[in-house]
Amino acid sequence: MEERDIAAVLTEQVSEAVDTGRGLRIVGGGSKAFLGQAEATDVLDIGGHRGIVHYEPVELVITARAGTPIAEIEAVLAAHGQMLPFEPPRFGPTATLGGTLAMNLSGPRRPFAGAARDFLLGTRIINGRGEMLRFGGEVMKNVAGYDLSRLMAGSHGTLGVLLDASMKILPRPPAELTLRQELSPEEAIRQLNTWAGQPLPLSAGAYDGACVYLRLSGSETALRAAQRRIGGEPVEDGADFWHRLREHEHAFFRHPGRLWRLSVASSAAPIELPGNWLVDWAGAQRWYAGDADAAMVRQAAVRAGGHATLWRGEADAPRYQPLAPMVLALHRRLKAALDPAGILNAGHPLYPQA
Template identity: 55%
Template sequence: MQAIEEQFRLAIVAASAAGTPLRLRGGGSKDWHGQQLEGDVLDTRAYAGIIDYEPTELVITARCGTPLAEIEAALAERQQMLAFEPPHFGQGATIGGVVASGLSGPRRAAAGALRDFVLGAVLMDGRGERLAFGGQVMKNVAGYDVSRLLAGSLGTLGLILEVSLKVLPLPPREVTVAFERAEIAALRLLNEWAGKPLPISASCWHDGILTLRLSGAEAAVAAALRSLGGEVVEPAQAALFWTAVREQRHAFFSGDGSLWRLSLPPHASAVILKGRQLIEWGGAQRWLKLDGETDAAGAQRIRQTVAASGGHATLFRGGDKSVGVFHPLAPAVAQIHQRLRLSFDPASIFNRHRMY
């Protein structure tokens, strides 16, 4: 692996000297995510393998090119999991791409986001230097928790060589139940249930049906079932349903057009926008599916409407990316963002223009 790492270093040093952009890429399962792709591909898949996994310590450390499926299989053997349920979006997903994309699945509202499970990381910066961050090695510089900042950075801060993640045991029991509810009624129930000690590990509302997943001890799940009611979904069908939501294979996501991801306070009422919606995370994540592309004026209307409710909007898939994929940053935040990036990548070679 040292030879592969040296190849990475030489490529990065040469690119920085020439000012040539590099496109950090694992399996390419999330090439569509973010702004434009630019630069020569630096393929990370050869730098693979689980470095350390101690089930009793609930920590796994792996190299960036390690397939996500390999990590999930190793954890499943010991009845453990990545609790943030990262989407694969393709067979080639690697753990480096998982961290760089920062995406979490249906269990995020109950267990936490991907960044909450990043304990440490090893990064190769734009100078070709190997930097280690997190509790295992050294204190993060400048007051930033750098290992967690890598989550969702889309490779713009550097090449993630290794990552250490906290894992959790699989719940003893899981049951999925469904209710017929209109959108506003479903949001009201989700907020009401959020204030109660219920073992809700996932929620999804679409087309008049509110679906909940209950996870935890046998007694806790049984008590919740008695309290909530609803129609119990057959286990195999439930597993297919939550996988389809996580991987965006649910019928809602099919078809052409643009897909917007709306991040909102869970208590926000129904957001009136043209298009179809699917609601997750107890109301905090709402997907908006439009039949056609969104022009600049349309994107501004969506973002203004969502901002008025205390949230922000991302053009997740499809559509015209010239309107800006990510919600515009406030000027002060944009300056911090730029200074942070240049501190790690002075020549701005890593995934240039991928975020803003």
């Protein structure tokens, strides 16, 4: 089936759901299902809507369909010495562009390059009225008015069915080096923030409870100069370390039981909860494996300037931190405008109050 026909079929399915009032559960590669699925039983499968629509290596722009595997996009970019700047985690070989953007997932490069939404230039979506809409373009100067393309990133498919996305891409750095230093938790947080504020070619920073890991990206000359300034021991398998961290294959993630993701201020002091901790994003993303109850975890996250998400396991609270009243009211207004019948990923745990 041609792309035009697949997009038309998907639009018809949404229109039928609007007419019947039946909710839709949007499915791509299924690699992110563990983060919570919609309650709707009717499936809208976008996996067949795949392929790279347009790619201009010189212009640093790529447009692809939502069902395109991330691995396919990255392979094409790598052949031209380029990359997706936000270093998206896949969490499985079936990961698609649509699912990655819908979750706004970003890897270790996030604090130094930006999030997935920061590189979205334009999108084509199906809204909850069964209408096909296009927002933005393929260059920043074409983005006028409300930036609804970036609104799709992190919406978990609750505001629109993503069909295509145009993204800014970047050249791959000519060289990379990972350094390791043994530090206490307090020293690690302090140093990560200090280094992040200096003119260093940093592209990742993490702490596993014993050692700080820093990734430097750039020219060989810049890396050598930064190494002399920072110190530390080179890690021979640095690329493998960051891959395992990004894909949750690091030994830390083998802990049984509940796993929490805390998004906090990067300078926040080490959080005092019993269990095991791993710090990523130079302090701004902290993973917690422990038995503290949900209320304690979320209160600790708020005190540290952020919020907590139950990434894995069961708890006596919602998976996602409840939205503040003003934020929830804004979400409901957006939902009413884009999906008035509430059929897109109906019952998704991201917004249990809506």
